[in-house]
Amino acid sequence: MTVPSTPSSSKVVLITGASSGIGEATARRLAASGHRVVLGARRTDRIAAIAEDIRAGGGSAGHHELDVTSLESVRSFVRAAHDRHGRVDVLVNNAGVMPLSTLDALKVDEWNLMIDVNIRGVLHCIAAVLPIMRDQGAGHVVNIASVSGLRVDPTAAVYSATKFAVRAISEGLRQESRDLRVTVVSPGLTRSELTDGISDSDVREAVRNHMDIAIPAGAIADAIDYAIGQPLDVDVNELVIRPTAQG
Numbered sequence: 001m002t003v004p005s006t007p008s009s010s011k012v013v014l015i016t017g018a019s020s021g022i023g024e025a026t027a028r029r030l031a032a033s034g035h036r037v038v039l040g041a042r043r044t045d046r047i048a049a050i051a052e053d054i055r056a057g058g059g060s061a062g063h064h065e066l067d068v069t070s071l072e073s074v075r076s077f078v079r080a081a082h083d084r085h086g087r088v089d090v091l092v093n094n095a096g097v098m099p100l101s102t103l104d105a106l107k108v109d110e111w112n113l114m115i116d117v118n119i120r121g122v123l124h125c126i127a128a129v130l131p132i133m134r135d136q137g138a139g140h141v142v143n144i145a146s147v148s149g150l151r152v153d154p155t156a157a158v159y160s161a162t163k164f165a166v167r168a169i170s171e172g173l174r175q176e177s178r179d180l181r182v183t184v185v186s187p188g189l190t191r192s193e194l195t196d197g198i199s200d201s202d203v204r205e206a207v208r209n210h211m212d213i214a215i216p217a218g219a220i221a222d223a224i225d226y227a228i229g230q231p232l233d234v235d236v237n238e239l240v241i242r243p244t245a246q247g
Helices: 021-032 044-056 071-085 108-136 157-176 201-208 217-228
Strands: 012-016 036-041 060-065 090-093 139-144 180-187 238-241
Touching: 012 021, 012 071, 012 108, 021 036, 021 044, 021 060, 021 217, 036 044, 036 071, 044 060, 060 071, 071 108, 090 108, 108 139, 108 157, 108 180, 139 157, 139 217, 157 180, 180 217, 217 238
Parallel strands: 012 036, 012 090, 036 060, 090 139, 139 180, 180 238
Antiparallel strands: none
């Protein structure tokens, strides 16, 4: 990993769901760009190992246990990062779950889990960083949505609803802000552990049969790096990144 020689461009970046997939790739990519990353996830052993690997390569990385469904856990995560670095420049709201199923399967617990993680979790993180960013007079919230927030497919009704909500929350936050930048990143089929959470074996197999065209998580990380690297008066509001072969 080559760290740029411009420390003045270094931002303090908080990344949720950083133990694998897009979150891990983003932590590694942004650290390689010279940013100070703080990884949050429930799997503390995993984020500790990633942070150690980043530091071994010359980057700046810390980690803290995080459950985005708990407001107190989120506040503790943000407080730890702020205490260490004195500021919070960027929040990457990446934590999410995708237990797809048809509505008539009546997997109500899974519906509630998606609401709690994908919507409530996003709001918890915004609530925790917003006062800090307001006091700083600057900040950047990057919310990871999905192409499922642009269309609805069978088995994805509730998941799509949560990602439509992420886009609505993001647009509202953007319009309410003059010093805060807001970016929505909507990935298409991307290699990650999201499919592991699909309890319906038929649905899980059907999704995995399409993953041969999936793009690497690093492609999404590159898009995030691009967005946060723009001048403060340039707000990249929405990025859609999908495989060329995805319909």
